[in-house]
Amino acid sequence: MGVRSRIRLSEITVKVTRKGQVTIPAEFRKTHGIHQGSRVTCRSDTDGLVLMPLPNIEDTAGVDAGKIKYEKAVKELDRMRSQDRY
Secondary structure, eight states, rough: OOOHHHHOOOOOOOOTTTOOOOOOHHHHHHTTTTTOOOOOEEEEEETEEEEOOOOOOOGTEEEEEEOOOHHHHHHHHHHHHHOOOO
């Protein structure tokens, strides 16, 4: 099972400052990998306000390393580009 399935859901009340800021509790920051400079999406849905951390693109560097050979990737890109031309 993934990391998210092992996270115990919890709820903490935080106070909004006069500037409209809130502090994300350390427990949540650690659990979701939120650190200084992280970006968080704020979304309103039927349950209320939802905050979702955005992954840092630099953290994903190399995730596909070794899954495809360079030559095969170039051929696939060329094939896709030829289909996109009109």
